[in-house]
Amino acid sequence: METFLTLLTRRLVARRPDLLRRLGTVVHVPIAIVPEDLPHAFLLSLDAIDSRVTLCGKDEIGDAQAVIRAPLLVLLGLLDGTYDGDAMFFSRDLRIEGKTEYVLALRNTLEEADLTPGEFLGLGAPAAGWINDIGSRVLAQARCLASAGAERRDKLSGRHS
Amino acid sequence: MTAASERRMELVCPAGTPATLRAAADAGADAIYCGFADETNARNFPGLNFSPEELSVSVAYAHERGAKVLVAINTFAQAGNTGLWKQAVDNAAACGADAIIAADIAVLDHAADKHPDVRLHLSVQAAANTPEAIGFYTETFGVRRVVLPRVFSVPEIAALNREIDVETEVFVFGGLCVMTEGRCSLSSYATGKSPNLTGVCSPPDHVDYAEDRAGRMKARLGGFTIDCFERGEPAGYPTLCKGRFSALGHTGYLFEDPVSLNAFELLEELAKAGVTALKIEGRQRGKAYIASVVSAFRKAVDGLSGGADASASIAALKALSEGGQQTTGSYRKTWR
Ligand code: SF4
Numbered sequence: 001m002e003t004f005l006t007l008l009t010r011r012l013v014a015r016r017p018d019l020l021r022r023l024g025t026v027v028h029v030p031i032a033i034v035p036e037d038l039p040h041a042f043l044l045s046l047d048a049i050d051s052r053v054t055l056c057g058k059d060e061i062g063d064a065q066a067v068i069r070a071p072l073l074v075l076l077g078l079l080d081g082t083y084d085g086d087a088m089f090f091s092r093d094l095r096i097e098g099k100t101e102y103v104l105a106l107r108n109t110l111e112e113a114d115l116t117p118g119e120f121l122g123l124g125a126p127a128a129g130w131i132n133d134i135g136s137r138v139l140a141q142a143r144c145l146a147s148a149g150a151e152r153r154d155k156l157s158g159r160h161s
Numbered sequence: 162m163t164a165a166s167e168r169r170m171e172l173v174c175p176a177g178t179p180a181t182l183r184a185a186a187d188a189g190a191d192a193i194y195c196g197f198a199d200e201t202n203a204r205n206f207p208g209l210n211f212s213p214e215e216l217s218v219s220v221a222y223a224h225e226r227g228a229k230v231l232v233a234i235n236t237f238a239q240a241g242n243t244g245l246w247k248q249a250v251d252n253a254a255a256c257g258a259d260a261i262i263a264a265d266i267a268v269l270d271h272a273a274d275k276h277p278d279v280r281l282h283l284s285v286q287a288a289a290n291t292p293e294a295i296g297f298y299t300e301t302f303g304v305r306r307v308v309l310p311r312v313f314s315v316p317e318i319a320a321l322n323r324e325i326d327v328e329t330e331v332f333v334f335g336g337l338c339v340m341t342e343g344r345c346s347l348s349s350y351a352t353g354k355s356p357n358l359t360g361v362c363s364p365p366d367h368v369d370y371a372e373d374r375a376g377r378m379k380a381r382l383g384g385f386t387i388d389c390f391e392r393g394e395p396a397g398y399p400t401l402c403k404g405r406f407s408a409l410g411h412t413g414y415l416f417e418d419p420v421s422l423n424a425f426e427l428l429e430e431l432a433k434a435g436v437t438a439l440k441i442e443g444r445q446r447g448k449a450y451i452a453s454v455v456s457a458f459r460k461a462v463d464g465l466s467g468g469a470d471a472s473a474s475i476a477a478l479k480a481l482s483e484g485g486q487q488t489t490g491s492y493r494k495t496w497r
Contacts, residue, residue: 018215022178022208081180084450087481090396090419095372101207101365108208111447112178 005042005053011122012113013051020048026105032064035072044106066106068100073146076139078107079115142149170431171438172462173231173330174455177209177445182219184448185228189459192229194262195219201234201249201268203286204444205360216256231258235284236360237265237343243378247271250374254279262288262308272303282306282330286343286357292324299327306330308440311337311422314494315430322435331431333424334454335442336398336483337417337490341404347401351383368396368399388419395485396417405485419484425461425475432465450481 013020019141020027034041041061043054061067068088070078074093087106088094096103113119118128119136174190176182185193196202198210211219220230232253237244246268253261254276261272261279264286272281285308289295298304306328309318313331314455322329338345338356345362349355352367367383376392380399387404390396397403397419405414422442424431431439439462441454457478460471 021212026207061170077448081379081448084447084481086398086446086483087450090483090485091480092378092390092393092396093380093492096370097372098369099366100368100370104209104365105207107447108206109444112180114180114448 002053002055006051008122009044009046009051009053010049012120013046013048015122016113017048017080019053019113020046022109022112023033023105023116024111026102029065029099029102030063031102031106032061032067033060033075034067034069035075036069037071040139064098066096068103068106069095069097070147073139073143077143079110080117080139081111082136082139083115085111168437169466170428170436170462171330172453172455172458173438175335175441175444175446176219176451177204177206179211179215179219179222181371181444181446181448181451182230183222185455186223186226188452188455190223190228190455192231192259192438193223194231194233196233196235197249197252199245199249200358200360201236201246203233203235203284203356203360205236206445209445213252213256216258220257224257226335230257230312231260231262231282232256232258232311233262233284234268235262235264235286237286237357238267239358244272245297247275250276260306263321269298269302269304277303280305282308284308284343285310285332285338288322288343292321295325295327297319298453299325306437308332312491315427315434316483317493318431318436319434328437329435329474330440331436331437332422332442333428333431333439334419334458334478335446336418337442337488338402345402348382351385351387351401353383363398363400370399397484418486418488419486420488421482422433422490423475423478423487424492425471427457427489428461428465431492446481453481454478 023046030043030045032041032043040055041058043056045052070093074088078085117133118132123131171191173192173194174185176193177197182193182195189227196210202210223230234246234249235248250261250272258284260412262282262284263269264284281302281304283289283298283304288310289298289307290310302312311332343357346355348362352364354361354364356362363382369381372378378390379386380388382399387401402416403419407465443450457471460469460474464471
């Protein structure tokens with residue numbers, strides 16, 4: 001998994017040198033991305049030739065200069081532009097710690113990257129369109145299920161309180 | 162004014178990256194404003210903004226879709242060091258920008274002198290709020306449009322429009338700067354940096370958040386705690402004007418709650434007041450915000466001339482607002 005994500009990230013950075021320019025001082029800086037509903041965290045470090053994605057335990061993110069925490073579906077929605085980062089921050093679905101300037105630079109760079117599954121995998125048309133289509137349908141379905149589950153939980157806790 | 166109220170108002174939308182500019186153009190913006198990635202731009206945040214090359218490509222994209230591009234070079238040039246600002250004006254003109262939005266007299270003078278064919282809009286940062294101030298900018302630099310500070314009520318805008326002979330643009334949605342723009346030094350007190358000179362209010366390298374075990378989030382600016390949000394309580398931007406403080410046993414917002422402007426219900430009145438253009442705030446926001454807000458307001462503006470009702474699309478924008486709350490701000494002013 002680590003090797004696969006690292007390889008795809010390096011390819012993306014090689015294809016889109018504009019993204020590194022946009023990142024500015026975040027190049028080399030380790031940033032932890034913590035999906036709250038998964039047991040692991042991702043340590044991301046971006047660089048012209050040596051980008052890395054490392055999988056680690058949530059209590060092993062000590063090196064990270066900034067930490068971004070959110071449920072997995074929110075993180076994926078931020079990656080592909082379905083959700084707005086500020087709105088997720090206002091609603092407290094997205095939480096940040098550490099150096100805010102690094103989080104902002106990364107967030108704005110990802111916005112520009114238009115990181116659909118097809119773009120991340122480096123696919124050309126029509127394969128990219130096909131994968132993006134499937135990806136967005138699966139994610140939409142997962143979001144529906146997640147929000148239905150949350151509503152059910154709210155109702156239940158309302159009944160018991 | 163009659164002609165202005167009959168004319169369809171122009172929808173001016175924000176873009177912080179080429180991708181958001183494309184989203185704004187695709188969602189039906191009449192004009193898109195953006196800026197360069199340096200101190201000439203009052204939204205000088207990390208990872209945001211355009212290089213001259215990106216601006217050229219983006220202008221072509223917008224023009225193909227019938228949208229204009231307005232370039233904000235709207236901070237105040239440093240005394241004795243105006244080169245960066247003049248270069249930005251030259252770059253914007255070379256990229257094919259339809260207008261330059263500026264506040265500083267040296268910048269306006271350079272643009273008027275060297276690029277007389279490029280429209281000049283007076284930035285909200287100039288805080289021009291009297292017929293005399295506006296007259297000075299129109300007569301001296303040939304300014305064609307004034308972006309009004311967010312301190313007027315609608316009747317005051319109508320009265321002002323009767324006294325001036327220049328287009329006016331007003332904010333209708335997004336984050337609020339509650340002071341008269343260009344004159345707020347709150348960020349400078351806490352961090353040494355301000356939107357007026359360095360292009361950033363509450364620069365992110367002076368902001369940090371910390372959450373305790375109970376889920377309470379402390380927001381700090383320049384080392385000062387400016388708010389503390391309980392678990393699940395909607396949060397806002399870390400600006401001092403929206404700080405919540407405790408004194409003499411009371412805790413409250415000193416200037417303004419975390420809240421966003423939404424003037425949808427006033428669009429008709431604004432048209433009657435002679436407003437030419439409606440501005441959406443949010444160059445720091447993502448594609449999801451831009452696409453939703455621009456398409457909702459596109460519908461709303463078209464709705465004024467017989468298009469479909471936009472109420473449902475506008476209502477959905479509450480989820481994107483700061484603090485999850487909205488206000489009509491000074492347009493329905495109950496204070497002075
Ligand atoms: S502190 Fe508030 S009023 Fe002052 S410049 Fe910043 S956002 Fe505007």
